[in-house]
Amino acid sequence: MMSLPTRAGLFVRTVIAGVSCLFLSSGVVVAVLLLIGVPIYAGAHYGVEVVSSLAILSDSDFRLAAEPLAVALVVAVGMPCLAAVELSLRTVRTARERSAPAGALAQGIIELASYVLLLSSLLIVLSTLPFLRSVLPAPLFGLLVLLGFFYLLMAGYLWAAHEWIRSKDDVNDERTTGGNWLVIGIFIVGYLSMAYWVGFALLVVAALVWLVFGSIIVPNHVDGVRDAIERRAAEITEEEPVDPAAAYGITDEVKWVRTRLEQTTDLRPTILVTVTGIVIVGASYWAATLVSVETVVVSVAAVSAVVFVGIHVGATIRTEFTGNNAVLRDLEDRFDLEALTVTDIESVDQIDGTAGSTSDSDRKVDVNASLESIVTRLAGQVDLPPPEIRVLEHGTPVALTVGYRPAVSTLVLSRGLIETLEYHELEAAIAHELAHAANRDAAVLTALSAPSAVARLARSRYGYNPVVEPLAMLVGTISRWYVALVSRGREYAADDGAVAITGDPAALASALESLDADLERRPSTDLRERDTATAFAIVPPPWEKHPFFDRTRRFIARRVFGTHPPTEKRIDRLRARV
Secondary structure (H helix, E strand, O other): OOOHHHHHHHHHHHHHHHHHHHHHHHHHHHHHHHHHHHHHHHHHHHHHHHHHOOHHHHOOOOHHHHHHHHHHHHHHHHHHHHHHHHHHHHHHHHHHHOOOOEOHHHHHHHHHHHHHHHHHHHHHHHHHHHHHHHHOOHHHHHHHHHHHHHHHHHHHHHHHHHHHHHHOOOOOOOOOHHHHHHHHHHHHHHHHHHHOOHHHHHHHHHHHHHHHHHHHHOHHHHHHHHHHHHHHHHHHHOOOOOOOOOOEOHHHHHHHHHHHHHHHHOOOHHHHHHHHHHHHHHHHHHHHHHOOHHHHHHHHHHHHHHHHHHHHHHHHHHHHOOOOOHHHHHHHHHOOEEEOOHHHHHHHHHHHHHHOOHHHHOOOOOOOOOHHHHHHHHHHHOOOOOOEEEEEOOOOOOEEEEOOOHHHOEEEEEHHHHHHOOHHHHHHHHHHHHHHHHOOHHHHHHHHHHHHHHHHHHHHHHOOOOOHHHHHHHHHHHHHHHHHHHHHHHHHHHHHHHHHHHOOHHHHHHHHHHHHHHHHHOOHHHOOOOOHHHHOOOOOOOOOOOOOOHHHHHHHHHHHOOOOOOHHHHHHHHHOOO
8 A cells, every 4th residue: 555645746746747748749739730731721822823823714704703713623622632641541551450551542642741741841940930030049040040951951851761762661661662653753743843834733633633533433443553553663673563452442441431421421422522522612712702812721721730630639539548549559560469379378388387386286277277367367356357468479578558448458468478487477467467457557658658659650650751750759758758757656556466466475576586687688689679568568678888978878768767666676675575
């Protein structure tokens, strides 16, 4: 039982971490709104100017209606373009969930969107320069300009191109050669539109509009184009083309969306989309007749960005509370995370067999007394529903519990943990994790770790991007700090809870000692990954000495970002209770 000062201190830490998480998430949402809203505004503003200058609208008979008509036309064309980007994101996400390759069309559009983020960030920086120049000292302002120029225009762009090319064949990378060639073609069209004739830019717009309507009207034609791009790209690079039967394309996603709309609204999706489009276009024309075009364009960009970001934020929140939280998805994205199988049950048999003591021989596990039965028995002792068990194919000993409610929580045990511990030690480690769930530590840490896990997933989706990368690194660093702030104080309580469940403090002390010794023996390369699995390990990785500033680095890693108290103190504390 924790003392009142300890509980009060833990409560204060949790409040500080929760407020930090809230501010961090809000800041990221605002940054994403700007990154998406700026290119939509720039594209809409440019489109209105071009359409308004057409000869047919410049005639005196149409002069008064020229700008409202241009606004309505730009909105009518812009909606399918944004829909194409959204469909591509959904296609890639669904393809990853089904372990299938996504089509070149979806991959190419996502790559194009990531390049647009670069342009958007540059426009935002340029728009803020006058303000910064007026409030900052001249030397500091000059230094910021030089650093920003070097990063965005030199290091960022060149390094992004290098990383995209180098990583296109990685196992967890969605991009294919077909998508890369598609982006190269789009850049050629963009260059022609700026160097020779502005009408070339309409080719990209027409392609995006065709992609949306073609997926609805002639899906076979869209799939044929996708397969042709893949075959041609494979011929150029002398690779095997993507199997069309195994790929998940935009047309498949459109079919799924249509089915969901029919089930939800009981209306034909075509009628629903058509009526919605007419209402939006009509409202844009009507608004342009009442207020300035600039106000309408800004409003369109703001509403589009809010809707676009709102869809993804809403989907993320909904997914978080249905059991498939971001921490779990992050582990699935980067490691083999499998459900419990007979192989794992045999591993427990071997663990029990290696114990060698008389007391352990009475608890020989078989098919009916597997890891699942151990978890069920221990969970019943603390009146908890047994969590789902997943096995992480990772050598580092890891045991973690994620989930916002015990009923939908997941217990993750790594292969390294199962193979390292004996039966009674494994039982104590599982009891430690169940104590985290009973104390609601799992819910708190899952919520606090969500921004960092989502940032990792974004980096996985977009690859290296000079805009996404620093934002994701900032989110990860701040998240590590406040997660560590809370998690350090909860480990002692989980140790006490494990002892209360098993009644054997020596078993948990032995487990911690075994894991700590096992980590010391492992190659340093296995422990350098500062990933979610290592951060949630039941014991922290050993410290690697550095030739420079070792004491300072150790203080930062152990005290500022350390997620666990010293293992030696935990072991001494447990053995004092024997």
